[in-house]
Amino acid sequence: MKLTKVINKNHRHRTMGISGMKIQREFAMANKNTFKCPPIEGFVNYYLRDSCISVDPFARNYCGAKYNNDLNPKTKSEYHLKALDFLIMLEEKDTEPDLVIFDPPYSMEQCKRSYESYGYKFTYDDTLYVGRWSKEKDVLSRIMPVGSMFLHFGWHTNGMGLKRGFRIEEIKIIAHGGGKYDTLCMAERRISKQRKLF
Numbered sequence: 001m002k003l004t005k006v007i008n009k010n011h012r013h014r015t016m017g018i019s020g021m022k023i024q025r026e027f028a029m030a031n032k033n034t035f036k037c038p039p040i041e042g043f044v045n046y047y048l049r050d051s052c053i054s055v056d057p058f059a060r061n062y063c064g065a066k067y068n069n070d071l072n073p074k075t076k077s078e079y080h081l082k083a084l085d086f087l088i089m090l091e092e093k094d095t096e097p098d099l100v101i102f103d104p105p106y107s108m109e110q111c112k113r114s115y116e117s118y119g120y121k122f123t124y125d126d127t128l129y130v131g132r133w134s135k136e137k138d139v140l141s142r143i144m145p146v147g148s149m150f151l152h153f154g155w156h157t158n159g160m161g162l163k164r165g166f167r168i169e170e171i172k173i174i175a176h177g178g179g180k181y182d183t184l185c186m187a188e189r190r191i192s193k194q195r196k197l198f
């Protein structure tokens with residue numbers, strides 16, 4: 001793939017692929033609070049700056065979004081619901097987010113540990129569902145307007161996807177060294193309401 005280095009108006013160096021998707025890689029020490037890792041914090045702040053209605057269903061103690069939630073009742077989040085119930089609540093209030101920050105547990109093991117430490121059972125159904133978060137994404141697909149942004153963090157880059165009308169604009173790879181998994185930060189923009197059939 002032919003790559004060109006570009007500098008945008010905010011002097012952030014990016015590498016732009018021929019498809020227009022920006023791809024960049026940086027090294028930074030891992031932090032269990034994802035957004036305390038400086039380049040990831042910079043990534044989130046860049047998109048938050050232009051946002052009026054932001055939503056973070058898996059926020060832990062990060063309170064940068066307007067509406068934040070975490071299942072763990074000991075965190076600083078405003079709500080302590082399962083992400084799906086939180087998003088349905090926002091849908092019932094006719095909330096139309098222009099930015100969604102989606103940073104769920106990165107593995108089934110992490111999710112199981114979270115659930116059990118907060119007193120929830122981790123069921124067989126959960127094992128089939130964790131990682132995909134498809135019900136949460138279906139609600140988001142109903143409430144996110146064209147032009148809005150979805151930021152996904154994890155060990156893969158499966159976000160909302162073209163089927164839900166989203167196109168990837170930026171991927172930032174954060175390497176943590178020492179054989180640790182990279183953190184992949186991805187920004188997708190909603191480009192259409194309709195699902196693409198092909």
Ligand SMILES: C[S@@+](CC[C@H](N)C(=O)[O-])C[C@H]1O[C@@H](n2cnc3c(N)ncnc32)[C@H](O)[C@@H]1O
Pocket residue numbers: 032033034035036057058059060061062069070071072081082083084103104105106111114115
């Ligand atoms: C990767 S951490 C988020 C870190 C956060 N973005 C930060 O920068 O600190 C994932 C969070 O999701 C929460 N969580 C796990 N399952 C959840 C669920 N079904 N609904 C809501 N929150 C959940 C966990 O308690 C954990 O705090």
